[in-house]
Amino acid sequence: MIKSGRVWGAAVALLLLGSLLSACGGALPAENWPGLTVAGGVVYAISGSPQQVYMLDAETGTQKGTFMPASPTGTFKGQLYWSPVTVGDETAFVGFASPSDKFAGLFAFDPATGQEKWRIPADNLILAAPVYADGTVYFGTSSGRVYAVDTAAGALKPGWSFQAGEAIWGSPLVIGERLYVPAMDHYLYCLDTKTGQEVWKFKAGGSLAAQPSPSDGTLYQGAFDGKVHAVETGSGQQASDFEFQAQNWVWSEVLVDGARLYVTSLDGKLYTLDAATGKVLSNAYQVQADDYIRAAPAKIGDLVIIASANGQVIALNGQSGQVAGSPWTDSGTVVNGILTTPVVSGEWVYVILLNGKVQAFEVINGLLAQRWSFPSPASQ
């Protein structure tokens, strides 16, 4: 009897261990960094557990409302995926997915009340921020499909379709009647906004996971081959006299500031480049050895702000590249790291940590000063 009890004890222990390990395998806390958007005096942050859209007053950090799609089955199970919020035409747009519920789509909601206006089902996760232009919102999915939605009707534009070869993790860019879509299949696609038909495509040496940055007829596009590619918007040809190579992937958007480009790379450096040639203008700023930079740089006044994966917010003088003041840092742990690009609005800089905590900084006497911090709702 005792032996039989032991056997069953061991069996139950094994099953418990198995369940525990299986749970470890199935449910990571997050597989994408949280979105952060500031528009119309409101900060839109993806935060909390379960994640939802928090709307905060941009001056005080006071919570104004939340948005969470209604589930067809009552509650969502497993991991949730959100894109950053995009605001246009007095409507906020966000991609949301719950793979366990086989539920994914683009949601439009009222920024004042958090009430859902309409939803468009999608074939997969929407990880990059949708882009809004002239009554149409465009977004790509992890299946590589690009959608165009008429925001007034809350319906797909008839006859509009495009399919890339791999996932779309970078936001599209609209300039006039052209839509530029970076894709993980190494191509930057130029589409006709009216039909979705391909106008041209440019092939890079690696995946493209960031929105291209436009300047004077050129698109600057970082890639996983470690390069920044300068592509002519009209022809899709690479500018022959531009060349830049980092030591690791360039996953972030290029910051264009006149004749200068600021580029962050997963090699942990901020590069200042000549926009015409790609030549490095001053010594690159390097974060600590075990740290790296996914977030794109942001500019406020003369300061260039970078945020590192270990949670440091660093302000540098845009001309000299010298650090201005002490770096702001949370505890430096991975969960408090920053992978989302800081957002500049007026005299304020906002950052969101991987744990969903939002921090606001203000430029005072040419230095960054922290003004308030909105803790992750999960930690409250």
Next chain:
Amino acid sequence: MDIGGIFNTVILQPMLNALLWLYSMLGNQFWLAIIVFTILIRGLMTPLMLPQQRAAKKMQDLQPQLKELQKKYGKDRERMAQEQMKLYKEAGASPMSGCLPMLVQMPIWIGLWQSINQALGHQPLQLLGLSQNMYGPLRQMISADVPLNRFFLGMDLSVEPSVLGGLTYLLPILVAFTMWLQSKMMASPAGADPQSASMNQSMTVMMPLMFGFFSLNFSTGLSLYFIVSNIIGIITQGFISGWKGLLFWKNMSLGNLGGLLGGPRPAQSSNSRAGRGETSSTGATSDAAEGKVGGTESGVQRKKKRRRKR
């Protein structure tokens, strides 16, 4: 450096980079990289695995002697245990010899699971991990191929069968089956030692079930590793202790199905097989523990009788 950093440096990075190198050498086929990687890992683990497999053979060979001890000291459990230990020591066998390779393999499983997730990452944080864990020279070579080819027979190697559904549910079943078959080939014949019988029973049934359950909820690439690793284990064990254990269906009948699965089984058949020194199920040893090795009634029948007596 914290424990996560040490794990990354010692386990994850070497495994991830080995897989990536194999991927680039094998025509950008990740499934092929996993199979070759498994063969290499099994090769490296031979000094650990071979003694375990030989020990299993020794345990099988000792069964007639253990049975004699059971007859002799069956009622004196303390003496029985002493004599068993003496016998094991003299023969150089250990009933616990299977634990060490199992423990050593655990970091490999975790490392491989993480390597597959990062190499074939279809979420941003996974690919970020890849970018930070690739060795310099490989980074240039592999970066141009990201996202890597993660498909095998139309199945995404980075996604769990529980998510993919359909025919991928066969993978956990195959993992459990090959592991069960391997365990059966290694298990001692039905017989004398009730303690090792209990342990064998757990190992033969619970471990395959547990790994089948794991495989359901981990990437299919990891299932591929388990299946290939188990097949290599079966082949190696076959060369060491013979191939009779593979003929599991020969013992199959409604009467002894419980025995095949590790549960109670008619005592006579177990006794006669053990006498011939054949490899068979571990389950019938519960009969031996009760000291009723010569009966013909099944464990279920005896349980019914006991209940009636109560």
